[in-house]
Amino acid sequence: MTVKTKNIMIVGVGGQGTLLASKLLGKILLMKGYDIKVSEVHGMSQRGGSVVTYVRYGEKVYSPIIDKGEADIILSFELLEAARWIEYLKTDGIIITNTQQTNPMPVITGAAEYPENLTDKIAAAGARAICFDALSLAEEAGSSKAVNLVLLGKLSNSFDFTEEEWMKAIEVSVPEKFLEINKKAFLLGKNA
Amino acid sequence: MKKLMLGNEAFARGLYEAGCSFASSYPGTPSTEITEFAAKYPEVYAEWAPNEKVAMESAFGASLSGKRSFCGMKHVGLNVAADPLFTISYTGVNAGMIIAVADDPGMHSSQNEQDSRHYAIASKVPMLEPSDSAETLAFVKAAYELSEKYDTPVIIRMCTRVAHSQSVIETSERDEIKDRPYEKNGQKYIMMPANAKARHPFVEKRTVLLTELAENCDFNRVDEGEDSSIGIITCSTSYQYVKEVCGNKYPVLKIGMTNPLPVKMIKDFASKADKIYVIEELDGIIESHCRNIGIEVTGKELFSNIGEFSQSYIAEKLGVELPAYGKLGEEIPGRPPVMCAGCPHRGLFYTLKKNKVKVLGDIGCYTLGAVPPLSALDTTICMGASVSGLHGFNKLSEENSSSTVAVIGDSTFMHSGITGLVNIAYNESNSTVIILDNSITGMTGHQQNPTTGYNLKGDPCAKINLEELCKSIGIKRVTVVDPYNLKECDDALKAELAADEPSVIISRRPCALLKYVKHNGPISCDTDKCIGCKSCMRIGCPAISIKEGKAVIDSTLCTGCGVCSQLCPKDALGK
Ligand SMILES: Cc1ncc(C[n+]2csc(CCOP(=O)(O)OP(=O)(O)O)c2C)c(N)n1
Numbered sequence: 001m002t003v004k005t006k007n008i009m010i011v012g013v014g015g016q017g018t019l020l021a022s023k024l025l026g027k028i029l030l031m032k033g034y035d036i037k038v039s040e041v042h043g044m045s046q047r048g049g050s051v052v053t054y055v056r057y058g059e060k061v062y063s064p065i066i067d068k069g070e071a072d073i074i075l076s077f078e079l080l081e082a083a084r085w086i087e088y089l090k091t092d093g094i095i096i097t098n099t100q101q102t103n104p105m106p107v108i109t110g111a112a113e114y115p116e117n118l119t120d121k122i123a124a125a126g127a128r129a130i131c132f133d134a135l136s137l138a139e140e141a142g143s144s145k146a147v148n149l150v151l152l153g154k155l156s157n158s159f160d161f162t163e164e165e166w167m168k169a170i171e172v173s174v175p176e177k178f179l180e181i182n183k184k185a186f187l188l189g190k191n192a
Numbered sequence: 193m194k195k196l197m198l199g200n201e202a203f204a205r206g207l208y209e210a211g212c213s214f215a216s217s218y219p220g221t222p223s224t225e226i227t228e229f230a231a232k233y234p235e236v237y238a239e240w241a242p243n244e245k246v247a248m249e250s251a252f253g254a255s256l257s258g259k260r261s262f263c264g265m266k267h268v269g270l271n272v273a274a275d276p277l278f279t280i281s282y283t284g285v286n287a288g289m290i291i292a293v294a295d296d297p298g299m300h301s302s303q304n305e306q307d308s309r310h311y312a313i314a315s316k317v318p319m320l321e322p323s324d325s326a327e328t329l330a331f332v333k334a335a336y337e338l339s340e341k342y343d344t345p346v347i348i349r350m351c352t353r354v355a356h357s358q359s360v361i362e363t364s365e366r367d368e369i370k371d372r373p374y375e376k377n378g379q380k381y382i383m384m385p386a387n388a389k390a391r392h393p394f395v396e397k398r399t400v401l402l403t404e405l406a407e408n409c410d411f412n413r414v415d416e417g418e419d420s421s422i423g424i425i426t427c428s429t430s431y432q433y434v435k436e437v438c439g440n441k442y443p444v445l446k447i448g449m450t451n452p453l454p455v456k457m458i459k460d461f462a463s464k465a466d467k468i469y470v471i472e473e474l475d476g477i478i479e480s481h482c483r484n485i486g487i488e489v490t491g492k493e494l495f496s497n498i499g500e501f502s503q504s505y506i507a508e509k510l511g512v513e514l515p516a517y518g519k520l521g522e523e524i525p526g527r528p529p530v531m532c533a534g535c536p537h538r539g540l541f542y543t544l545k546k547n548k549v550k551v552l553g554d555i556g557c558y559t560l561g562a563v564p565p566l567s568a569l570d571t572t573i574c575m576g577a578s579v580s581g582l583h584g585f586n587k588l589s590e591e592n593s594s595s596t597v598a599v600i601g602d603s604t605f606m607h608s609g610i611t612g613l614v615n616i617a618y619n620e621s622n623s624t625v626i627i628l629d630n631s632i633t634g635m636t637g638h639q640q641n642p643t644t645g646y647n648l649k650g651d652p653c654a655k656i657n658l659e660e661l662c663k664s665i666g667i668k669r670v671t672v673v674d675p676y677n678l679k680e681c682d683d684a685l686k687a688e689l690a691a692d693e694p695s696v697i698i699s700r701r702p703c704a705l706l707k708y709v710k711h712n713g714p715i716s717c718d719t720d721k722c723i724g725c726k727s728c729m730r731i732g733c734p735a736i737s738i739k740e741g742k743a744v745i746d747s748t749l750c751t752g753c754g755v756c757s758q759l760c761p762k763d764a765l766g767k
Contacts, residue, residue, distance in 0.1 A: 013527065026196045026358060036196055037324075039357035041300045042221060042637070047560065048734055049529035063436040064324075064357035064429070067504035069515030084524045087517045104527035108737050109565050109729065112525035126518035144748070 005058030007066045008155075011085045012077030013102050014051045017148040020173065021075065022053040024152060028161060028169040029057045039064035050081060050104075075155050077147065078102050079118050079131075086125050095127045096154050098134040098147060130154065137188040143178075146185035153189025197361045199354040202325035203264075203292060204229030204236075205361070206332025211369030212236055212262050212290070214254035216247040218607065219636040220266030221301040222355040223294035227264050228639075231648050235366060240639055240648050243575075243607040244269035248276045248291065252345075255289040256381070258371035260336055264292035267308050268574060272608070274311065277345070281315045282391040283381050284343035287372045288336035291317075294350040297473040298500035301635075303555065303574065305498070307474035312347050312451035316395050318402050319347040319451040320411060323431045325359040331448065334410070340372075342398055349450065351473065353429040353500070403452045411448030414461060417441055422510075423465025425458065425478055425489070429501070430471045436503040437512055453481045462487045471495050471506065531560045533735040534704030534711065534751030536630050539675040540599075542731050542755070543682050544568045549595055549689070552585060554578035554609070556601035557634040557703075565732045569599075576600070576608030579625055583612065586621045593622040594689050597697075600625065603633035603641040606656065610665070616694050617666035624688045624695050627658060628675075631702040638706070662696045669695035676701060678758045704751050712752030713767075717743040721764035728756040728765060 008025065012018040022038050029036045040053040054066045068087045074095045076082035082097035089095055099119060106112040115121070119131040132154070138146040149170070156166050167183065174182045197205065203226045207215065215238040217227040231238035241247035244265040251263035265273060270293045277291070293311070296302040312319035320335055322328040328350070335346040379387050406412060417423075419441050426434050427447040434444060445461045447453065462468050462482070470479040470491040479491030494509050495501070504514055531538050541561040544551050545568040553559060553569035554577065562569035571581065578598035586593040600609045605627050616623045633639040640646045645655035662670045669691055673680045681699070688695040702709050714735075724741040735749035736756060743765065757765040 014529065030194065030196050030360070035360060037357055037359045038196065039353060041352065042225075042356055047529035047532060047557065048527075050527040061359070062432040063503045064353050064359070064432065065502055067502050067515075069517035070504075080524065080527070083520055083522075084527075086520050089517060091516050091518060103737055104525055105530050105563070105732065105734065106525045106528075108734065109732065110738075111564070112523075115522055115524065121520055121522065125520050 005056055005061055007071045008055040009066055009071045009074045009085060009088055010053040010055065011074060011081045012051055013081065014047055014049050016077045017145060018051055018053055018077055021148045021152050022055055024169050024173045025055050027173055028165060029055075031165065031169065032161065035059060035061045037061045037064040050084060052085065073155065073158055075151055077151065080104065080114065082122055083115065083118050086122060086127065089127050091126060093127060094130065094158060095122060096130045096151065097122070098151060099131050100133070100135045100147070132192055134189065137192060138185055141185035141188055142181040146181050149182045149185035150189035150192070153186040154192060156186070156190055193363050194360055195363060196358045197325045198225060198356065198358050199322070199325045199328050199350060200225035200356070201229045202329040202361050203332055203348070203350070204233070205363060206329040207262050207290070208233045208236055209329070209364055209366050210260065210333045210336045211367045212260045212336070214251065214259045214261040215239070215263070216241045216250040216254075217264040218242070218244045218247050218269055219633055219639045220269050220294070221636055222296060222352045223264045223266045223269070223292055223350065224636050224639070225355075226292055227648070230262070238648055240641060242642055244273040245276060248273040248280070251289055251291070252276060252280050252285070255285045255287045256374060258287050258374055260288045260369055262290050262292070265294070266302065267293055267295045267306050268302065268304065269293070270308055270311050271574075274315075277311065277317065278315045279383050280345050281317045282383055282388055282395055284394075285339055285345055286374060287369075288339035289345040290332065290335050290339065291345055291347045292350060293347055294352070294355050295474070296352050298352065300352055303572065305474060307477065308347070308349055309450050309477045310475070312349075313477070316399055317345055317347055317451070318342070318449065319349055321349045321428045321448060321450050322354060323428050323446070323448075324354060324357070326361045327448065328354065329361050331411070342402060344398060349428070351428055399452050403455065406449050406452055406454040407457050409449065412454055412457060413446055413448075415440070415444040415446060417443035420465045422467050422469060423461055424469045424471055425461070425482070426471040427478065428473065430473055430506075433501050433503045433506045434471055437507045437510060447478060450477065453478060455485050458482060458485065458487060469494070471501070473501055528563060529560060530563070530732065530734050531557065532704055533733055533749040534753045536675045536699070536701035536704065537561060537628055538566075538731050538733065539678055539755045540626065540628065540681055540699045541566045541568045543678060543685055544597065544599075547682070547685055549597055549685070550592070552578045552581045552596065552598045554598070554600040554604050555635070556604055556628070557630075558599060558601055558628050561599070563732070565730055575604050576612055579605075579609045579612030580615060582623045582625065583616045583619065583621045586623045587619070597624045597626050597685070597689070599628055601634070602627060602629040602631065602643040602658070603639070605658075606642050610661070613662065613667065613696070614665050620694070622693060624697065626697045626699055629658060629698050629700045632706060634703050638703070658698055667694050667696050669693060670698065671695070672698045672700055674701055675699045676753050676755060678755065704753070712754070714745060714747040714750035715752050715754070715757060715765055715767055716745055716747070718764045718766070721762045723762055725761065727759045727761060730759065731755055
């Protein structure tokens with residue numbers, strides 16, 4: 001076996017901008033010459049449901065999806081979603097999560113409760129957990145919509161790609177007028 | 193150039209490179225993006241047809257006229273287009289014609305889990321099954337050659353994991369394909385009994401020739417393995433899971449042409465391994481074929497015919513150890529999809545729930561009206577079934593007639609609701625049909641349709657007038673309401689249920705996610721006035737929650753539609 005396939009999951013709530021994060025990751029991995037598969041389900045789940053994107057890269061990638069215990073890294077846009085997918089993390093994997101909380105419908109209607117102390121429980125599940133408030137940093141960068149770039153910045157510390165390479169991938173994936181905000185958000189996340 | 197492409201985008205790229213110039217489809221997850229991406233190539237004319245049958249017949253017409261053509265649909269779309277399929281199999285084509293059908297094992301966004309391969313077998317049309325984006329591109333190009341050489345439409349079966357996964361492909365230039373001149377040929381194209389009788393033997397002969405091709409073609413191949421105690425026959429995304437788990441351990445026969453299947457190739461492969469596993473999602477099609485040709489295999493007794501597979505699923509069945517993982521040890525509340533804040537369907541469904549009517553439902557974003565707290569649907573079967581079902585439900589029951597409605601979206605009404613309404617008018621049931629006109633095909637991601645006034649490219653075009661259409665069918669009572677106005681909805685519903693003749697209510701307001709829709713801006717809750725009665729919680733709006741006994745509005749979600757304000761007894765929800 002040569003280069004082992006790496007598995008990254010990006011999870012969140014439909015409409016949170018997880019798609020841009022996976023698109024950007026795909027771009028940079030392609031630039032580095034890896035074989036890649038990126039997989040996500042479109043359709044029904046986009047309407048505020050739980051969403052997941054699988055990114056796999058290496059010398060030769062077969063399956064487009066990631067199963068329980070296989071993810072090297074989980075990047076989560078919302079705290080409950082980090083908890084939902086924790087079983088997919090390798091025992092020595094890293095979970096990076098935004099601490100923002102968005103109530104799902106069963107919680108809104110009172111049929112269920114949003115679990116308490118999730119950051120502690122996620123850390124106790126055996127994973128290396130990085131929990132931080134990406135929303136505030138996005139607002140600091142200039143837009144609450146830039147949460148995805150803040151999280152990606154944090155994720156970038158787990159790769160040995162240069163800052164220039166990341167910036168180049170951002171430039172080809174983000175519209176000109178949002179470039180400044182997005183770059184700023186990326187750096188705030190990276191250094192958080 | 194190397195690119196990362198979605199399976200569906202690679203499909204479109206294949207159409208472009210193969211010189212396809214006509215595409216007609218009806219949207220349906222997971223097939224929709226093929227046609228959307230195809231439309232981005234100026235050389236490919238692409239359109240949304242009102243339904244799959246029209247799409248397939250249009251694509252056939254284009255092929256007849258000499259252009260390489262395409263039509264795409266999801267698995268259940270092929271049910272709608274089955275009628276032309278079975279006879280186009282007999283006539284064959286002029287220029288090449290490809291049909292994409294996208295199955296959805298695991299039902300990520302579908303109402304059933306049917307296996308489209310049965311259609312290829314039943315209609316005797318060749319079917320190819322790619323397992324990633326690069327194969328999709330290659331198979332599309334090869335399919336046009338097949339179609340023209342063997343005089344047949346060709347079906348390419350996608351599945352969710354191939355359609356919606358990106359992998360690396362290499363693009364090339366477009367082949368400029370000359371039109372094939374149309375020639376009148378009644379014996380080939382007029383399928384009345386005498387001619388059809390003569391064409392049927394052609395079809396059977398074609399299958400024999402295609403089977404010979406299947407024995408020796410690029411679609412089917414053997415990956416050699418080190419350990420021949422097991423040989424695996426597989427196809428589509430299952431192939432990827434098998435390789436993920438086994439690498440080069442066992443020999444693998446990868447089937448890329450699922451109809452017709454090879455005979456000799458399978459026998460040869462089976463003779464070199466001690467035990468044969470057939471690993472295919474959904475039904476045991478390859479497995480049955482193996483048994484028919486006398487090969488003993490292990491198939492559906494081990495690998496389920498329900499749901500989708502994954503590498504862990506295959507690993508477990510093959511006795512390979514699964515990775516360990518940490519557990520949270522706590523129930524995590526589900527996060528089901530919900531109607532968006534500001535969705536125009538919400539006010540109408542609240543009205544239906546409040547009036548305790550029975551609701552025969554249909555398929556679209558409004559199917560989400562079935563979930564709590566609205567819980568306002570009784571049925572969902574297939575596109576169009578609400579309207580026709582209502583007629584049968586009401587025809588012999590006065591009680592049902594005054595307490596039941598059908599709800600159907602604008603796109604779904606165009607697809608297959610009209611004929612049901614014709615039946616209501618013609619056979620006179622006292623039925624009330626509600627058309628939820630949000631001016632777009634919402635569920636599948638905002639496609640234009642004949643009621644929106646725009647075509648696939650976004651250019652203005654003829655717009656169906658729903659009121660006039662219903663009247664011309666013979667429905668005299670046609671009312672239009674604004675679903676943001678609860679009183680208007682309530683009055684109309686009561687009046688039409690009480691009326692002694694068929695009626696249509698058009699609930700009209702564009703989808704809140706459409707770019708051109710202007711919102712009022714978020715409202716807020718006046719906590720001095722709010723008494724925490726939770727009346728506003730009855731509509732299941734994701735922007736409203738209760739904190740410390742008072743309503744709280746999430747200003748990032750709220751569009752200011754004002755439906756909740758109308759429910760507040762204390763006038764606490766406003767600007
Ligand atoms: C035969 C068939 N074709 C396609 C689909 C996929 N599909 C589900 S709902 C829908 C259209 C929904 O649009 P509309 O009726 O306008 O309702 P909306 O989602 O906008 O509320 C489509 C195309 C299907 N389920 N069945």
